[in-house]
Amino acid sequence: MANKEIDIIYGGRVAADVEARAEDAGLWLSAGGLERASGWTLKPEGFCKGELCVPIPPGRAAELIVNESYNLAALAAMLGQPVIHDREHGVWCFGEAADARARTLRSLIAPDFTLPDLRGRMHSLGEQRGKKVLLVSWASW
Amino acid sequence: MDLPVWQALYQELKPRGFVPIAVAFDSAGARAAAQWIRAANPAYPCLIDRRHLVAELYDMVNVPTAVWIDEQGRIVRPGEPAGVCDAFRRMNREALTMPPDVAAELMAHRNAYLDAIRDWVANGAASRYALSADQATRRMSTPDDAQARAAANFALGEYFHERGHPRCARRYFDEAVRLRPESWNFRRQAWALEDPSKAAGPEFWSAVDELGPRSYYPPLQDI
The missing domain is CATH 1.25.40 (Serine Threonine Protein Phosphatase 5, Tetratricopeptide repeat)
Structure with missing residues:
Protein backbone atom coordinates (compact mmCIF):
# COMPACT_ATOMS: atom_id res chain seq x y z
CA MET A 1 0.00 0.00 0.00
CA ALA A 2 1.49 3.35 -1.02
CA ASN A 3 0.98 5.90 1.68
CA LYS A 4 2.26 9.45 2.06
CA GLU A 5 0.49 9.86 5.37
CA ILE A 6 2.88 7.77 7.43
CA ASP A 7 4.48 9.50 10.43
CA ILE A 8 7.76 8.10 11.69
CA ILE A 9 8.94 8.82 15.23
CA TYR A 10 12.65 8.06 15.45
CA GLY A 11 15.01 9.14 18.19
CA GLY A 12 12.17 11.16 19.75
CA ARG A 13 11.77 13.21 16.56
CA VAL A 14 8.85 13.04 14.15
CA ALA A 15 10.11 12.78 10.58
CA ALA A 16 8.24 15.12 8.28
CA ASP A 17 7.81 14.76 4.52
CA VAL A 18 9.25 11.29 4.29
CA GLU A 19 7.55 9.06 1.78
CA ALA A 20 7.21 5.57 3.08
CA ARG A 21 5.40 2.39 2.20
CA ALA A 22 4.07 0.06 4.89
CA GLU A 23 3.88 -3.60 3.93
CA ASP A 24 3.01 -6.20 6.57
CA ALA A 25 5.72 -5.79 9.18
CA GLY A 26 7.95 -3.73 6.86
CA LEU A 27 8.37 0.01 6.48
CA TRP A 28 10.06 0.81 3.19
CA LEU A 29 11.82 4.10 2.42
CA SER A 30 14.09 5.52 -0.25
CA ALA A 31 17.75 6.08 0.62
CA GLY A 32 17.04 9.79 1.17
CA GLY A 33 13.94 9.03 3.25
CA LEU A 34 15.86 6.55 5.37
CA GLU A 35 18.52 9.13 6.12
CA ARG A 36 16.05 11.93 6.84
CA ALA A 37 13.91 9.77 9.12
CA SER A 38 16.60 7.85 10.98
CA GLY A 39 20.07 9.13 10.11
CA TRP A 40 21.12 5.72 8.69
CA THR A 41 22.73 5.44 5.24
CA LEU A 42 23.89 2.42 3.28
CA LYS A 43 27.63 2.31 2.61
CA PRO A 44 29.86 -0.50 1.32
CA GLU A 45 30.56 -1.55 4.94
CA GLY A 46 26.85 -1.77 5.86
CA PHE A 47 24.33 0.59 7.42
CA CYS A 48 26.12 3.60 8.93
CA LYS A 49 25.15 6.44 11.21
CA GLY A 50 27.84 8.86 12.38
CA GLU A 51 30.91 6.76 13.15
CA LEU A 52 28.94 3.57 13.70
CA CYS A 53 28.61 1.02 10.89
CA VAL A 54 26.65 -2.21 11.17
CA PRO A 55 27.39 -4.87 8.57
CA ILE A 56 24.44 -6.67 7.00
CA PRO A 57 24.41 -10.23 8.35
CA PRO A 58 24.79 -12.95 5.69
CA GLY A 59 21.43 -13.93 4.19
CA ARG A 60 19.57 -10.92 5.62
CA ALA A 61 19.96 -8.45 2.73
CA ALA A 62 16.58 -9.31 1.17
CA GLU A 63 14.67 -8.29 4.33
CA LEU A 64 16.50 -4.98 4.39
CA ILE A 65 16.95 -3.86 0.80
CA VAL A 66 14.77 -4.38 -2.28
CA ASN A 67 15.22 -2.32 -5.46
CA GLU A 68 16.79 0.65 -3.67
CA SER A 69 14.09 0.61 -1.01
CA TYR A 70 15.15 0.16 2.59
CA ASN A 71 13.15 -1.53 5.33
CA LEU A 72 13.55 0.62 8.45
CA ALA A 73 11.50 -1.79 10.56
CA ALA A 74 13.83 -4.70 9.71
CA LEU A 75 16.90 -2.53 10.30
CA ALA A 76 15.55 -1.50 13.72
CA ALA A 77 14.76 -5.13 14.61
CA MET A 78 18.32 -6.08 13.64
CA LEU A 79 19.62 -3.33 15.96
CA GLY A 80 17.41 -4.52 18.85
CA GLN A 81 15.24 -1.39 18.81
CA PRO A 82 11.60 -1.57 19.92
CA VAL A 83 9.22 -0.85 17.01
CA ILE A 84 5.57 0.03 17.55
CA HIS A 85 3.23 0.36 14.62
CA ASP A 86 -0.13 2.07 15.08
CA ARG A 87 -1.96 0.80 12.00
CA GLU A 88 -5.08 2.87 12.55
CA HIS A 89 -3.20 6.18 12.33
CA GLY A 90 -0.25 5.10 10.19
CA VAL A 91 2.35 5.92 12.83
CA TRP A 92 5.60 4.06 13.43
CA CYS A 93 7.57 4.66 16.61
CA PHE A 94 11.17 3.48 16.90
CA GLY A 95 12.70 3.44 20.38
CA GLU A 96 16.31 3.14 21.47
CA ALA A 97 17.70 -0.37 21.95
CA ALA A 98 18.02 -1.42 25.60
CA ASP A 99 21.52 -2.80 24.91
CA ALA A 100 22.75 0.49 23.48
CA ARG A 101 21.40 2.46 26.46
CA ALA A 102 22.89 0.00 28.93
CA ARG A 103 26.29 -0.04 27.21
CA THR A 104 26.43 3.76 27.32
CA LEU A 105 25.48 3.90 31.01
CA ARG A 106 27.95 1.18 32.01
CA SER A 107 30.76 3.13 30.34
CA LEU A 108 30.08 5.74 33.09
CA ILE A 109 30.53 8.50 30.50
CA ALA A 110 27.56 10.75 31.22
CA PRO A 111 25.35 10.82 28.10
CA ASP A 112 25.24 14.34 26.65
CA PHE A 113 21.99 16.13 25.86
CA THR A 114 20.89 19.58 24.69
CA LEU A 115 17.67 21.10 26.04
CA PRO A 116 16.12 24.59 26.17
CA ASP A 117 15.64 26.80 29.20
CA LEU A 118 12.52 28.89 29.71
CA ARG A 119 13.73 31.54 27.25
CA GLY A 120 14.46 28.94 24.59
CA ARG A 121 18.24 29.16 24.99
CA MET A 122 19.82 25.75 24.44
CA HIS A 123 22.15 24.20 27.04
CA SER A 124 24.25 21.05 26.85
CA LEU A 125 25.63 18.95 29.66
CA GLY A 126 28.98 18.99 27.81
CA GLU A 127 29.30 22.77 28.30
CA GLN A 128 29.80 22.15 32.02
CA ARG A 129 32.92 19.99 31.55
CA GLY A 130 35.46 20.99 34.20
CA LYS A 131 32.78 21.42 36.87
CA LYS A 132 31.09 19.00 39.21
CA VAL A 133 27.51 18.65 38.03
CA LEU A 134 24.43 17.65 39.96
CA LEU A 135 22.03 16.54 37.23
CA VAL A 136 18.65 16.57 38.92
CA SER A 137 15.15 15.91 37.61
CA TRP A 138 11.91 17.50 38.74
CA ALA A 139 8.43 18.05 37.31
CA SER A 140 5.49 20.40 37.73
CA TRP A 141 3.14 17.47 38.36
CA MET B 1 9.68 21.90 44.36
CA ASP B 2 13.38 21.79 45.05
CA LEU B 3 14.55 24.48 42.65
CA PRO B 4 15.26 27.03 45.46
CA VAL B 5 17.27 24.38 47.35
CA TRP B 6 19.54 23.87 44.34
CA GLN B 7 19.84 27.65 43.93
CA ALA B 8 21.04 28.05 47.52
CA LEU B 9 23.49 25.18 47.06
CA TYR B 10 24.73 26.70 43.79
CA GLN B 11 25.39 30.05 45.45
CA GLU B 12 27.31 28.33 48.21
CA LEU B 13 29.37 25.96 46.04
CA LYS B 14 29.75 27.79 42.75
CA PRO B 15 33.19 29.20 43.71
CA ARG B 16 34.36 25.58 44.13
CA GLY B 17 33.34 24.59 40.60
CA PHE B 18 29.90 23.11 41.26
CA VAL B 19 26.77 23.54 39.16
CA PRO B 20 23.32 21.96 39.31
CA ILE B 21 21.42 21.28 36.09
CA ALA B 22 17.71 20.93 36.79
CA VAL B 23 15.66 19.15 34.14
CA ALA B 24 11.85 19.37 34.15
CA PHE B 25 10.15 16.23 32.84
CA ASP B 26 7.09 18.04 31.53
CA SER B 27 5.38 17.02 28.30
CA ALA B 28 3.34 20.23 28.48
CA GLY B 29 6.65 22.13 28.36
CA ALA B 30 7.11 25.68 29.57
CA ARG B 31 3.36 26.07 30.06
CA ALA B 32 3.56 23.63 32.98
CA ALA B 33 7.05 24.39 34.32
CA ALA B 34 7.31 28.19 33.94
CA GLN B 35 5.66 29.31 37.17
CA TRP B 36 8.00 27.17 39.30
CA ILE B 37 11.10 28.30 37.43
CA ARG B 38 10.13 31.98 37.63
CA ALA B 39 9.45 31.67 41.36
CA ALA B 40 12.87 30.11 41.98
CA ASN B 41 14.70 32.52 39.62
CA PRO B 42 17.60 30.08 39.23
CA ALA B 43 21.05 31.25 38.13
CA TYR B 44 21.97 27.67 37.13
CA PRO B 45 20.61 25.91 33.99
CA CYS B 46 16.98 25.01 34.51
CA LEU B 47 15.93 23.05 31.42
CA ILE B 48 12.68 21.81 29.98
CA ASP B 49 12.53 18.24 28.77
CA ARG B 50 9.21 17.69 27.02
CA ARG B 51 10.11 14.20 25.83
CA HIS B 52 11.63 12.97 29.11
CA LEU B 53 14.87 12.44 27.17
CA VAL B 54 17.09 12.68 30.25
CA ALA B 55 14.90 10.11 32.02
CA GLU B 56 15.58 7.71 29.18
CA LEU B 57 19.29 8.49 28.85
CA TYR B 58 19.90 8.01 32.58
CA ASP B 59 17.21 5.38 33.21
CA MET B 60 15.33 7.55 35.73
CA VAL B 61 11.87 6.45 36.88
CA ASN B 62 10.91 9.16 39.36
CA VAL B 63 11.47 12.77 40.39
CA PRO B 64 13.56 14.13 41.93
CA THR B 65 16.34 11.81 40.78
CA ALA B 66 19.94 13.03 40.73
CA VAL B 67 23.18 11.87 39.12
CA TRP B 68 26.60 13.15 40.17
CA ILE B 69 28.92 13.87 37.24
CA ASP B 70 32.57 14.81 37.78
CA GLU B 71 34.80 17.33 35.97
CA GLN B 72 35.69 14.77 33.30
CA GLY B 73 32.05 14.04 32.54
CA ARG B 74 32.06 10.68 34.36
CA ILE B 75 29.19 9.43 36.48
CA VAL B 76 30.33 9.08 40.09
CA ARG B 77 26.89 8.40 41.57
CA PRO B 78 24.19 6.96 39.29
CA GLY B 79 20.56 8.03 39.59
CA GLU B 80 19.12 8.04 43.11
CA PRO B 81 16.44 10.03 44.97
CA ALA B 82 17.78 13.57 45.39
CA GLY B 83 17.53 13.91 49.15
CA VAL B 84 13.93 12.74 49.43
CA CYS B 85 12.53 9.75 51.29
CA ASP B 86 9.33 7.81 51.92
CA ALA B 87 8.41 9.79 55.05
CA PHE B 88 6.20 11.93 52.77
CA ARG B 89 3.77 8.99 52.66
CA ARG B 90 2.76 9.86 56.24
CA MET B 91 1.74 13.43 55.42
CA ASN B 92 -1.81 14.65 55.98
CA ARG B 93 -3.31 14.05 52.55
CA GLU B 94 -6.43 16.19 53.03
CA ALA B 95 -4.75 19.25 54.50
CA LEU B 96 -1.50 18.66 52.54
CA THR B 97 0.46 19.34 55.72
CA MET B 98 3.35 17.49 57.36
CA PRO B 99 3.12 16.31 60.95
CA PRO B 100 6.18 17.63 62.84
CA ASP B 101 7.93 14.23 63.01
CA VAL B 102 7.51 13.75 59.24
CA ALA B 103 8.78 17.24 58.50
CA ALA B 104 11.80 16.63 60.75
CA GLU B 105 12.58 13.32 59.07
CA LEU B 106 12.35 14.85 55.56
CA MET B 107 14.56 17.76 56.60
CA ALA B 108 17.19 15.50 58.20
CA HIS B 109 17.25 13.35 55.09
CA ARG B 110 17.65 16.34 52.78
CA ASN B 111 20.39 17.86 54.95
CA ALA B 112 22.34 14.60 54.93
CA TYR B 113 22.11 14.55 51.14
CA LEU B 114 23.24 18.19 50.81
CA ASP B 115 26.14 17.50 53.18
CA ALA B 116 27.17 14.55 51.02
CA ILE B 117 27.26 16.85 47.97
CA ARG B 118 29.35 19.38 49.95
CA ASP B 119 31.76 16.61 50.89
CA TRP B 120 32.09 15.52 47.26
CA VAL B 121 32.65 19.09 46.05
CA ALA B 122 35.34 19.57 48.71
CA ASN B 123 37.11 16.21 48.33
CA GLY B 124 36.37 14.98 44.80
CA ALA B 125 37.22 11.35 44.17
CA ALA B 126 38.52 11.08 47.77
CA SER B 127 35.02 11.80 49.14
CA ARG B 128 33.44 8.76 50.75
CA TYR B 129 30.34 9.55 48.69
CA ALA B 130 32.10 9.44 45.31
CA LEU B 131 31.81 5.85 44.12
CA SER B 132 34.60 3.92 42.46
CA ALA B 133 33.98 2.94 38.83
CA ASP B 134 33.17 -0.62 39.99
CA GLN B 135 30.68 0.53 42.62
CA ALA B 136 29.05 3.00 40.24
CA THR B 137 28.67 0.36 37.51
CA ARG B 138 27.21 -2.14 39.96
CA ARG B 139 24.72 0.40 41.24
CA MET B 140 23.74 1.62 37.77
CA SER B 141 20.20 0.88 36.70
CA THR B 142 19.99 -0.06 33.00
CA PRO B 143 16.90 -0.82 30.93
CA ASP B 144 15.93 -4.25 29.62
Whole structure:
Protein backbone atom coordinates (compact mmCIF):
# COMPACT_ATOMS: atom_id res chain seq x y z
CA MET A 1 0.00 0.00 0.00
CA ALA A 2 1.49 3.35 -1.02
CA ASN A 3 0.98 5.90 1.68
CA LYS A 4 2.26 9.45 2.06
CA GLU A 5 0.49 9.86 5.37
CA ILE A 6 2.88 7.77 7.43
CA ASP A 7 4.48 9.50 10.43
CA ILE A 8 7.76 8.10 11.69
CA ILE A 9 8.94 8.82 15.23
CA TYR A 10 12.65 8.06 15.45
CA GLY A 11 15.01 9.14 18.19
CA GLY A 12 12.17 11.16 19.75
CA ARG A 13 11.77 13.21 16.56
CA VAL A 14 8.85 13.04 14.15
CA ALA A 15 10.11 12.78 10.58
CA ALA A 16 8.24 15.12 8.28
CA ASP A 17 7.81 14.76 4.52
CA VAL A 18 9.25 11.29 4.29
CA GLU A 19 7.55 9.06 1.78
CA ALA A 20 7.21 5.57 3.08
CA ARG A 21 5.40 2.39 2.20
CA ALA A 22 4.07 0.06 4.89
CA GLU A 23 3.88 -3.60 3.93
CA ASP A 24 3.01 -6.20 6.57
CA ALA A 25 5.72 -5.79 9.18
CA GLY A 26 7.95 -3.73 6.86
CA LEU A 27 8.37 0.01 6.48
CA TRP A 28 10.06 0.81 3.19
CA LEU A 29 11.82 4.10 2.42
CA SER A 30 14.09 5.52 -0.25
CA ALA A 31 17.75 6.08 0.62
CA GLY A 32 17.04 9.79 1.17
CA GLY A 33 13.94 9.03 3.25
CA LEU A 34 15.86 6.55 5.37
CA GLU A 35 18.52 9.13 6.12
CA ARG A 36 16.05 11.93 6.84
CA ALA A 37 13.91 9.77 9.12
CA SER A 38 16.60 7.85 10.98
CA GLY A 39 20.07 9.13 10.11
CA TRP A 40 21.12 5.72 8.69
CA THR A 41 22.73 5.44 5.24
CA LEU A 42 23.89 2.42 3.28
CA LYS A 43 27.63 2.31 2.61
CA PRO A 44 29.86 -0.50 1.32
CA GLU A 45 30.56 -1.55 4.94
CA GLY A 46 26.85 -1.77 5.86
CA PHE A 47 24.33 0.59 7.42
CA CYS A 48 26.12 3.60 8.93
CA LYS A 49 25.15 6.44 11.21
CA GLY A 50 27.84 8.86 12.38
CA GLU A 51 30.91 6.76 13.15
CA LEU A 52 28.94 3.57 13.70
CA CYS A 53 28.61 1.02 10.89
CA VAL A 54 26.65 -2.21 11.17
CA PRO A 55 27.39 -4.87 8.57
CA ILE A 56 24.44 -6.67 7.00
CA PRO A 57 24.41 -10.23 8.35
CA PRO A 58 24.79 -12.95 5.69
CA GLY A 59 21.43 -13.93 4.19
CA ARG A 60 19.57 -10.92 5.62
CA ALA A 61 19.96 -8.45 2.73
CA ALA A 62 16.58 -9.31 1.17
CA GLU A 63 14.67 -8.29 4.33
CA LEU A 64 16.50 -4.98 4.39
CA ILE A 65 16.95 -3.86 0.80
CA VAL A 66 14.77 -4.38 -2.28
CA ASN A 67 15.22 -2.32 -5.46
CA GLU A 68 16.79 0.65 -3.67
CA SER A 69 14.09 0.61 -1.01
CA TYR A 70 15.15 0.16 2.59
CA ASN A 71 13.15 -1.53 5.33
CA LEU A 72 13.55 0.62 8.45
CA ALA A 73 11.50 -1.79 10.56
CA ALA A 74 13.83 -4.70 9.71
CA LEU A 75 16.90 -2.53 10.30
CA ALA A 76 15.55 -1.50 13.72
CA ALA A 77 14.76 -5.13 14.61
CA MET A 78 18.32 -6.08 13.64
CA LEU A 79 19.62 -3.33 15.96
CA GLY A 80 17.41 -4.52 18.85
CA GLN A 81 15.24 -1.39 18.81
CA PRO A 82 11.60 -1.57 19.92
CA VAL A 83 9.22 -0.85 17.01
CA ILE A 84 5.57 0.03 17.55
CA HIS A 85 3.23 0.36 14.62
CA ASP A 86 -0.13 2.07 15.08
CA ARG A 87 -1.96 0.80 12.00
CA GLU A 88 -5.08 2.87 12.55
CA HIS A 89 -3.20 6.18 12.33
CA GLY A 90 -0.25 5.10 10.19
CA VAL A 91 2.35 5.92 12.83
CA TRP A 92 5.60 4.06 13.43
CA CYS A 93 7.57 4.66 16.61
CA PHE A 94 11.17 3.48 16.90
CA GLY A 95 12.70 3.44 20.38
CA GLU A 96 16.31 3.14 21.47
CA ALA A 97 17.70 -0.37 21.95
CA ALA A 98 18.02 -1.42 25.60
CA ASP A 99 21.52 -2.80 24.91
CA ALA A 100 22.75 0.49 23.48
CA ARG A 101 21.40 2.46 26.46
CA ALA A 102 22.89 0.00 28.93
CA ARG A 103 26.29 -0.04 27.21
CA THR A 104 26.43 3.76 27.32
CA LEU A 105 25.48 3.90 31.01
CA ARG A 106 27.95 1.18 32.01
CA SER A 107 30.76 3.13 30.34
CA LEU A 108 30.08 5.74 33.09
CA ILE A 109 30.53 8.50 30.50
CA ALA A 110 27.56 10.75 31.22
CA PRO A 111 25.35 10.82 28.10
CA ASP A 112 25.24 14.34 26.65
CA PHE A 113 21.99 16.13 25.86
CA THR A 114 20.89 19.58 24.69
CA LEU A 115 17.67 21.10 26.04
CA PRO A 116 16.12 24.59 26.17
CA ASP A 117 15.64 26.80 29.20
CA LEU A 118 12.52 28.89 29.71
CA ARG A 119 13.73 31.54 27.25
CA GLY A 120 14.46 28.94 24.59
CA ARG A 121 18.24 29.16 24.99
CA MET A 122 19.82 25.75 24.44
CA HIS A 123 22.15 24.20 27.04
CA SER A 124 24.25 21.05 26.85
CA LEU A 125 25.63 18.95 29.66
CA GLY A 126 28.98 18.99 27.81
CA GLU A 127 29.30 22.77 28.30
CA GLN A 128 29.80 22.15 32.02
CA ARG A 129 32.92 19.99 31.55
CA GLY A 130 35.46 20.99 34.20
CA LYS A 131 32.78 21.42 36.87
CA LYS A 132 31.09 19.00 39.21
CA VAL A 133 27.51 18.65 38.03
CA LEU A 134 24.43 17.65 39.96
CA LEU A 135 22.03 16.54 37.23
CA VAL A 136 18.65 16.57 38.92
CA SER A 137 15.15 15.91 37.61
CA TRP A 138 11.91 17.50 38.74
CA ALA A 139 8.43 18.05 37.31
CA SER A 140 5.49 20.40 37.73
CA TRP A 141 3.14 17.47 38.36
CA MET B 1 9.68 21.90 44.36
CA ASP B 2 13.38 21.79 45.05
CA LEU B 3 14.55 24.48 42.65
CA PRO B 4 15.26 27.03 45.46
CA VAL B 5 17.27 24.38 47.35
CA TRP B 6 19.54 23.87 44.34
CA GLN B 7 19.84 27.65 43.93
CA ALA B 8 21.04 28.05 47.52
CA LEU B 9 23.49 25.18 47.06
CA TYR B 10 24.73 26.70 43.79
CA GLN B 11 25.39 30.05 45.45
CA GLU B 12 27.31 28.33 48.21
CA LEU B 13 29.37 25.96 46.04
CA LYS B 14 29.75 27.79 42.75
CA PRO B 15 33.19 29.20 43.71
CA ARG B 16 34.36 25.58 44.13
CA GLY B 17 33.34 24.59 40.60
CA PHE B 18 29.90 23.11 41.26
CA VAL B 19 26.77 23.54 39.16
CA PRO B 20 23.32 21.96 39.31
CA ILE B 21 21.42 21.28 36.09
CA ALA B 22 17.71 20.93 36.79
CA VAL B 23 15.66 19.15 34.14
CA ALA B 24 11.85 19.37 34.15
CA PHE B 25 10.15 16.23 32.84
CA ASP B 26 7.09 18.04 31.53
CA SER B 27 5.38 17.02 28.30
CA ALA B 28 3.34 20.23 28.48
CA GLY B 29 6.65 22.13 28.36
CA ALA B 30 7.11 25.68 29.57
CA ARG B 31 3.36 26.07 30.06
CA ALA B 32 3.56 23.63 32.98
CA ALA B 33 7.05 24.39 34.32
CA ALA B 34 7.31 28.19 33.94
CA GLN B 35 5.66 29.31 37.17
CA TRP B 36 8.00 27.17 39.30
CA ILE B 37 11.10 28.30 37.43
CA ARG B 38 10.13 31.98 37.63
CA ALA B 39 9.45 31.67 41.36
CA ALA B 40 12.87 30.11 41.98
CA ASN B 41 14.70 32.52 39.62
CA PRO B 42 17.60 30.08 39.23
CA ALA B 43 21.05 31.25 38.13
CA TYR B 44 21.97 27.67 37.13
CA PRO B 45 20.61 25.91 33.99
CA CYS B 46 16.98 25.01 34.51
CA LEU B 47 15.93 23.05 31.42
CA ILE B 48 12.68 21.81 29.98
CA ASP B 49 12.53 18.24 28.77
CA ARG B 50 9.21 17.69 27.02
CA ARG B 51 10.11 14.20 25.83
CA HIS B 52 11.63 12.97 29.11
CA LEU B 53 14.87 12.44 27.17
CA VAL B 54 17.09 12.68 30.25
CA ALA B 55 14.90 10.11 32.02
CA GLU B 56 15.58 7.71 29.18
CA LEU B 57 19.29 8.49 28.85
CA TYR B 58 19.90 8.01 32.58
CA ASP B 59 17.21 5.38 33.21
CA MET B 60 15.33 7.55 35.73
CA VAL B 61 11.87 6.45 36.88
CA ASN B 62 10.91 9.16 39.36
CA VAL B 63 11.47 12.77 40.39
CA PRO B 64 13.56 14.13 41.93
CA THR B 65 16.34 11.81 40.78
CA ALA B 66 19.94 13.03 40.73
CA VAL B 67 23.18 11.87 39.12
CA TRP B 68 26.60 13.15 40.17
CA ILE B 69 28.92 13.87 37.24
CA ASP B 70 32.57 14.81 37.78
CA GLU B 71 34.80 17.33 35.97
CA GLN B 72 35.69 14.77 33.30
CA GLY B 73 32.05 14.04 32.54
CA ARG B 74 32.06 10.68 34.36
CA ILE B 75 29.19 9.43 36.48
CA VAL B 76 30.33 9.08 40.09
CA ARG B 77 26.89 8.40 41.57
CA PRO B 78 24.19 6.96 39.29
CA GLY B 79 20.56 8.03 39.59
CA GLU B 80 19.12 8.04 43.11
CA PRO B 81 16.44 10.03 44.97
CA ALA B 82 17.78 13.57 45.39
CA GLY B 83 17.53 13.91 49.15
CA VAL B 84 13.93 12.74 49.43
CA CYS B 85 12.53 9.75 51.29
CA ASP B 86 9.33 7.81 51.92
CA ALA B 87 8.41 9.79 55.05
CA PHE B 88 6.20 11.93 52.77
CA ARG B 89 3.77 8.99 52.66
CA ARG B 90 2.76 9.86 56.24
CA MET B 91 1.74 13.43 55.42
CA ASN B 92 -1.81 14.65 55.98
CA ARG B 93 -3.31 14.05 52.55
CA GLU B 94 -6.43 16.19 53.03
CA ALA B 95 -4.75 19.25 54.50
CA LEU B 96 -1.50 18.66 52.54
CA THR B 97 0.46 19.34 55.72
CA MET B 98 3.35 17.49 57.36
CA PRO B 99 3.12 16.31 60.95
CA PRO B 100 6.18 17.63 62.84
CA ASP B 101 7.93 14.23 63.01
CA VAL B 102 7.51 13.75 59.24
CA ALA B 103 8.78 17.24 58.50
CA ALA B 104 11.80 16.63 60.75
CA GLU B 105 12.58 13.32 59.07
CA LEU B 106 12.35 14.85 55.56
CA MET B 107 14.56 17.76 56.60
CA ALA B 108 17.19 15.50 58.20
CA HIS B 109 17.25 13.35 55.09
CA ARG B 110 17.65 16.34 52.78
CA ASN B 111 20.39 17.86 54.95
CA ALA B 112 22.34 14.60 54.93
CA TYR B 113 22.11 14.55 51.14
CA LEU B 114 23.24 18.19 50.81
CA ASP B 115 26.14 17.50 53.18
CA ALA B 116 27.17 14.55 51.02
CA ILE B 117 27.26 16.85 47.97
CA ARG B 118 29.35 19.38 49.95
CA ASP B 119 31.76 16.61 50.89
CA TRP B 120 32.09 15.52 47.26
CA VAL B 121 32.65 19.09 46.05
CA ALA B 122 35.34 19.57 48.71
CA ASN B 123 37.11 16.21 48.33
CA GLY B 124 36.37 14.98 44.80
CA ALA B 125 37.22 11.35 44.17
CA ALA B 126 38.52 11.08 47.77
CA SER B 127 35.02 11.80 49.14
CA ARG B 128 33.44 8.76 50.75
CA TYR B 129 30.34 9.55 48.69
CA ALA B 130 32.10 9.44 45.31
CA LEU B 131 31.81 5.85 44.12
CA SER B 132 34.60 3.92 42.46
CA ALA B 133 33.98 2.94 38.83
CA ASP B 134 33.17 -0.62 39.99
CA GLN B 135 30.68 0.53 42.62
CA ALA B 136 29.05 3.00 40.24
CA THR B 137 28.67 0.36 37.51
CA ARG B 138 27.21 -2.14 39.96
CA ARG B 139 24.72 0.40 41.24
CA MET B 140 23.74 1.62 37.77
CA SER B 141 20.20 0.88 36.70
CA THR B 142 19.99 -0.06 33.00
CA PRO B 143 16.90 -0.82 30.93
CA ASP B 144 15.93 -4.25 29.62
CA ASP B 145 13.99 -4.86 26.38
CA ALA B 146 10.56 -4.47 28.01
CA GLN B 147 11.62 -1.20 29.59
CA ALA B 148 12.98 0.11 26.28
CA ARG B 149 9.63 -0.83 24.76
CA ALA B 150 7.87 1.03 27.58
CA ALA B 151 9.77 4.21 26.65
CA ALA B 152 8.73 3.83 22.99
CA ASN B 153 5.09 3.42 24.06
CA PHE B 154 5.39 6.53 26.20
CA ALA B 155 6.79 8.48 23.21
CA LEU B 156 3.84 7.34 21.10
CA GLY B 157 1.44 8.38 23.87
CA GLU B 158 2.97 11.85 23.88
CA TYR B 159 2.72 12.02 20.08
CA PHE B 160 -1.02 11.29 20.18
CA HIS B 161 -1.62 13.58 23.12
CA GLU B 162 0.05 16.49 21.30
CA ARG B 163 -2.15 15.87 18.27
CA GLY B 164 -5.37 15.93 20.24
CA HIS B 165 -6.05 12.18 20.54
CA PRO B 166 -6.16 11.75 24.32
CA ARG B 167 -7.89 8.37 24.22
CA CYS B 168 -5.35 6.94 21.86
CA ALA B 169 -2.58 8.51 23.96
CA ARG B 170 -4.00 6.84 27.07
CA ARG B 171 -3.74 3.43 25.44
CA TYR B 172 0.01 3.85 24.88
CA PHE B 173 0.62 5.45 28.28
CA ASP B 174 -1.17 2.49 29.87
CA GLU B 175 1.06 0.09 27.95
CA ALA B 176 4.16 2.03 29.06
CA VAL B 177 3.04 1.74 32.69
CA ARG B 178 2.22 -1.97 32.26
CA LEU B 179 5.70 -2.64 30.87
CA ARG B 180 7.44 -0.49 33.48
CA PRO B 181 5.19 -0.19 36.54
CA GLU B 182 8.02 1.27 38.63
CA SER B 183 8.11 4.38 36.43
CA TRP B 184 6.25 7.04 38.38
CA ASN B 185 7.33 9.43 35.62
CA PHE B 186 5.15 7.58 33.11
CA ARG B 187 2.19 7.25 35.45
CA ARG B 188 2.15 10.74 36.85
CA GLN B 189 2.93 12.49 33.58
CA ALA B 190 0.03 10.67 31.90
CA TRP B 191 -2.29 11.66 34.76
CA ALA B 192 -1.08 15.28 34.64
CA LEU B 193 -1.80 15.52 30.90
CA GLU B 194 -5.38 14.44 31.57
CA ASP B 195 -5.80 16.81 34.50
CA PRO B 196 -2.93 18.59 36.29
CA SER B 197 -4.45 17.90 39.72
CA LYS B 198 -4.64 14.17 39.08
CA ALA B 199 -0.89 13.51 39.37
CA ALA B 200 -1.00 14.20 43.13
CA GLY B 201 -4.66 13.33 43.67
CA PRO B 202 -6.51 10.23 44.90
CA GLU B 203 -5.21 8.05 42.02
CA PHE B 204 -1.65 8.90 43.03
CA TRP B 205 -2.16 8.15 46.71
CA SER B 206 -3.99 4.95 45.97
CA ALA B 207 -1.07 3.81 43.76
CA VAL B 208 1.40 4.76 46.51
CA ASP B 209 -0.62 2.78 49.05
CA GLU B 210 -0.60 -0.23 46.75
CA LEU B 211 3.18 -0.33 47.18
CA GLY B 212 2.63 -1.56 50.73
CA PRO B 213 6.05 -2.20 52.25
CA ARG B 214 7.86 -1.51 48.96
CA SER B 215 9.47 1.90 48.68
CA TYR B 216 8.41 4.82 46.54
CA TYR B 217 11.85 6.36 46.85
CA PRO B 218 14.49 3.63 47.28
CA PRO B 219 16.52 4.43 50.42
CA LEU B 220 19.80 6.23 49.70
CA GLN B 221 22.74 3.92 50.10
CA ASP B 222 25.62 5.10 52.30
CA ILE B 223 24.30 8.65 52.78
